[in-house]
Amino acid sequence: MIRYQNVEKKFPLPEGGHFSALKHVDLSVHEGELLSLIGTSGCGKTTMIRLANAMLEPTEGKVLVGGVDVRECDKVTLRRSIGYVIQTGGLFPHMTIGRNIGLLCELEKWDKERTREQVHRLMELVNLQPERFIDRYPRELSGGQRQRVGVARALALEPEYVLMDEPFGALDPITRREVQSEFAELQRKLSKTIILVTHDLHEAFRLADRVAIMNEGEVVAVGDEQSILRSDNPFVKKFLQSFDFDA
C-alpha cells in the first residue's frame, strides 16, 4: 500500500517565496490496485509519483510505502523495490536492450544465468522476442518497443510497486492502444500495486481500478469510473466534458 498522509509540497521560487505544488493530499493506493492519477498539465501528478520513491521529500505530511515512511528508508533500497517508468522511456542509449533490462539484476549481483533468464522472461512478458531484440540498442527500436522495454526494466527486480509517469504519452494513438491493452493483460497476470499517471481519461478508465483526479495540487475526486462519472464537483464535470463524457 502507498499512502499519502496530509502531504504538502512546496518548491522554492527563484524570485523568492515558494510555490505549493501539492496542498494537503490524502490518498491511498491499495495492494494489487492500479490507481490512475489524472489532471491537466502542471497539476502535480509527477510530484506525487516522485514523492513515493523519495526523488522528492514532502514539505509537510508523510508518504508511506508498505507502511513505512519513505524518509526513513535507504533511498537506493527503496527505489529498487519500486519499479519506475517515465514518459521518454529513460533507456540508456549505450546499453543493449538486454543490458538495460538486466542492469539492476547485475547491480544486485545476481549470477549471469539468473539475470539472463529473468531478462528473457521479462521480454516475453512484454511481447518482445528476446532473440530478435536482446542485442539491439534503444535507437534501433520503435517508440512502442522502447516503452515495452521500459516496463520490462521496471519489473526486473520483481517489485511490489510500480510508478508510471505517462508511460504511453509519447506514442501515436494506434500504438498506444496496442500497448495499453498489452499492459492491461499484463497487470491482470501480475496484480502489482501501481500508480499510473496520465492526462488521458480514456486511458485511465481503460486501465485503472480507481481514478484520482487532480487540480492545482489537490486531489478533487477519487473512485472507479462510475463514481467519477457521477461526481458533482464542478472541476470534475468540466474535466469530463473536455473528454466528451456527458456529465
Place this chain on the structure above:
Amino acid sequence: MRSVYLKCTQAVFLLLLLPSSVLGADRAVDTIVIASKPFTENHLLGEIMAQLIEAKTDLRVERKFNLGSSKVLFSALVSGEIDVYPEYTGTGWAIHLGRTKRVSDPLRAYVVVKNQFRRKFGVSWLMPFGFNNSYAIAMDEQRAAELGIQRISDLIPYQDKLSAAVSYQFMKRDDGYVGLSEAYGLKIGDIRTMDHGLAYEAIRSKQVDLVDTWTTDGKLRRFDVRVLEDDLRFFPPYDGAPIVNTKTLRKHPELERILNKLAFRLSDRKMSDYNYKVEGEGRGFDEVAAEFLQVEGLLAESEAVQVDAEQWWSFGRSELTELLHLTLEHLALTAIAVALAVVVSIPLGILLTRRTKLAEPTLAAAAVIQTIPSLALLAFFIPIPGLGLGARSAILALFLYAVLPILRNTYTGIKEVDADLVDAGRGIGLTDFQLLSKVQLPLATRTIVAGVRTATVISIGIATLAAFVGAGGLGEPIVAGLALNDSRMILSGAIPAAVLALAADFVLYRVEMVLAPSGIAPTS
C-alpha cells in the same frame, strides 16, 4: 595581450640574434679563412681542405694554421674570424659543450655535437673524414710481452712498477689521464708530462714503458710498441670533421658540397699513413695534401666515389636520427603534460558536476590561464626555483594549457547527458557512483576524449616554444633557424611539428571512435 606576446617574442629573438650580429667580423667576402690546430694531422687536414676549395671554387683561401688551443680556435670560428677548421667530435663534446658525461657511441657523439653546435654557436659540422682519432695507450712491445699485457686493465697489477711519459694535455684532461685513472682505478707509479716528441723518444730508448698516443698517429708506427685495448671503452670517440661557421655556409653554400667530398675518405689507417708522410718522411704539408687529393681523384671533374659505404650510411642518417630524437622529445613533453592534465582535469571535471557552484569560477580561471601568451607564461616560470630553464617549466606551461579543454569537456560532457536519463537512473535505484560509472561517464566519453584531443593538438603546437627555455623538442631548429634567419632550418622543425599535430589529431580521433559507446549514433 597580443602586443605583450609580440614584444616578448621580439625580445627573445633580439637576444638570440645579438651575439652573431655583433661579432660578425669585417673581411673580404670572397676569402675563406681555414685554420688548424697545432699538430700534424689537423694541419694536414686544413691544407687538404684549402687545396680542395682552391681547386673547386674561385674563392681566395687564407691559411691560418697551427693556432693555439682548441678554445682559441673555436672562439675565432664562432666570431667569424676564421671560417673552417678540422675538429673532433670528442673535443666538441667535452671541451666546447662541456659535457661531463662520457659518450662511447660515435654516431651519438656526432649527432649531439652537430645539433648543439648549430644551435648554440651557429657552427655546422660537415660529414666526418672517416677516421676516429681517439686517445690510446701504447706500451713498449718487449715489456708488454714480458708482463702479458693486452688491455689497459692488465696494467693495474703492475701499476706501481710502471713508468709513463704523457703529453701535458693528456695529463690534465678529464677524457685523458684524469678520467682514465678514475674509470680503470689505475694509478701509474711514475708518470711524467713532457712534449709528445720527447715522450716518443723516451719510449723508443726504453726510458719509459707507456706513452699516450692516438689511433691515427703516424710516428708511432716506427717504434716497437703495442697499442693497448681500451677494454672499458673509456676513450670517447674522436671522429674528425670539418666545422664551418654557419654564416659562411649561407654565403657560400657550395662549400658544404665540396668539403663533403672528403667524407669517409680517410680510415684510421689511411690517416696515420698520411700523417707519417709528413712526420716520418719529412715531406711538406702542401705536397702530401696534393698527393692525397690526386690519389683520391678529388681534383678530377667527376671523381669516382670510394668511400666506406657503411660509415657513410650510418653518419648520413644523423639528420634523421636527430629529427627522430627531437620528435620524441617533443612528444614526450606533450605526452607528460597532457597525461598530467588528464589525471587532474577529469576528476576535477567530475567533481565540478557535483559542486556546480564551483564550476563557473573554476572554468573561468582555467580559461584565463589559456589567454596568457605562452612565452609570457614560460618567462614567468624561469625565475621560480625548481622550475627554471628546462623541461619542468615547459611541461608546467603545457599542462596549464591542456587543463581547460579537458576540464571543460569533462564537465559539459557529463552535464549534457540527458537529464531524463540521469533522472531515470536515479529513479530506478542507481547509486551516485553507479550513475557516474555506468551512465554519465560512458555517455561523456566521446566529449572527454575530444577534449584530450584538443589539448594534445594545442600542446604540440605550443611545445615548439619549449625550446626557448631549453627544453628541446622540434622548437629547437625553429628557434635556431629564426636566430640565423635560415628558413630551411625553421621548416625542418615546423613541418615535423605540424605533421605530428595532424597525426596526433587523427590517432586520437580514432581513439574517440573506438571508445565511443556503441549504440550512440556516430556523429562527426
